[in-house]
Amino acid sequence: LADFIKVCHRNDPELAKCVKTSVHSLRPNLGKGIKQLNVPPLEPLYIKELNILDGSAGLTVVAKNLSILGASNFEITRLRASIEKKRFDFELILPHLQCEGVYEINGNVLALPIKGNGPFTGNFTSFVAYVRLQYDIVSVNDLEYLHVKEFALKIRTGKGNLKLQNLFNGDKVLGDVINETINQNFELFTNEVIAPISRALQDQFSAITTKILENFTYNELFPV
Numbered sequence: 638l639a640d641f642i643k644v645c646h647r648n649d650p651e652l653a654k655c656v657k658t659s660v661h662s663l664r665p666n667l668g669k670g671i672k673q674l675n676v677p678p679l680e681p682l683y684i685k686e687l688n689i690l691d692g693s694a695g696l697t698v699v700a701k702n703l704s705i706l707g708a709s710n711f712e713i714t715r716l717r718a719s720i721e722k723k724r725f726d727f728e729l730i731l732p733h734l735q736c737e738g739v740y741e742i743n744g745n746v747l748a749l750p751i752k753g754n755g756p757f758t759g760n761f762t763s764f765v766a767y768v769r770l771q772y773d774i775v776s777v778n779d780l781e782y783l784h785v786k787e788f789a790l791k792i793r794t795g796k797g798n799l800k801l802q803n804l805f806n807g808d809k810v811l812g813d814v815i816n817e818t819i820n821q822n823f824e825l826f827t828n829e830v831i832a833p834i835s836r837a838l839q840d841q842f843s844a845i846t847t848k849i850l851e852n853f854t855y856n857e858l859f860p861v
Contacts, residue, residue, distance in 0.1 A: 708731065
């Protein structure tokens with residue numbers, strides 16, 4: 638096994654503690670990527686396009702060319718592991734995410750009309766993620782592997798700030814009012830837009846998990 642893979646015995650009475658340590662030991666490798674496992678770098682996390690709000694709630698928000706730093710610095714705060722149920726439940730904190738990209742927005746935010754497109758930056762602190770990983774054990778060439786059956790991730794927003802440039806075609810007075818309103822009501826605003834961001838992170842972490850699991854047998858990762 639690679640030296641960054643920490644083995645956990647499936648009958649270990651402190652399995653959850655072992656898995657937490659194992660996942661934490663992976664973090665530096667996740668940031669820079671793991672070439673031998675075909676795992677791409679998580680730093681920065683790049684998302685080409687994200688349709689955040691589709692206009693059905695009176696607001697259309699699209700983000701493009703998103704570059705996010707800090708996703709690999711997660712800290713697992715709680716973990717439940719069940720070999721019998723083939724399930725892991727994580728609660729983790731994302732201490733600090735930095736984001737930049739290009740936005741398009743049109744509609745109403747917190748009862749204020751808003752329209753614009755251009756660059757944006759964001760800083761997000763103390764976001765909490767809840768992860769449920771359900772797996773099966775599948776046989777390939779008479780060897781058993783863990784197969785991701787379900788990977789669900791939800792995020793609870795924390796604190797932070799956003800800066801949208803070029804609102805209202807560069808009208809600084811109106812732009813400053815909107816940015817200030819958003820940041821004074823940051824949690825309320827981010828609760829409206831967090832679902833698609835959660836799905837993007839869910840897809841990325843699920844793909845990484847799948848890549849790692851398909852490279853090692855069940856007995857290599859979780860020997861008896």
